[in-house]
Amino acid sequence: MDFLRRLGLVFLVGILATLVQPRGSAAESSALATLNVVIDDNYPPYVFRDSNGTLIGYLVDMWRL
Numbered sequence: 813m814d815f816l817r818r819l820g821l822v823f824l825v826g827i828l829a830t831l832v833q834p835r836g837s838a839a840e841s842s843a844l845a846t847l848n849v850v851i852d853d854n855y856p857p858y859v860f861r862d863s864n865g866t867l868i869g870y871l872v873d874m875w876r877l
Contacts, residue, residue, distance in 0.1 A: 815858065822849060849875070 826847055851859055851871070859869040 815855070818851065822851065825850075 853867060854860055855869075857869055858871045859867060862868050
């Protein structure tokens with residue numbers, strides 16, 4: 813259940829980020845719009861770090877797709 817709450821929060825932040833437009837022209841707005849995904853990096857098997865410190869897991873694979 814905790815995972816679903818975190819995932820819901822990530823989607824909510826994503827939706828809110830799309831509603832907030834930076835000031836400037838339309839070209840500048842599209843160039844400046846970013847989405848930062850924040851997640852616990854020790855939540856196996858969904859997200860965790862390998863021996864090199866690289867994020868791996870189900871969610872990382874899904875984001876790459």
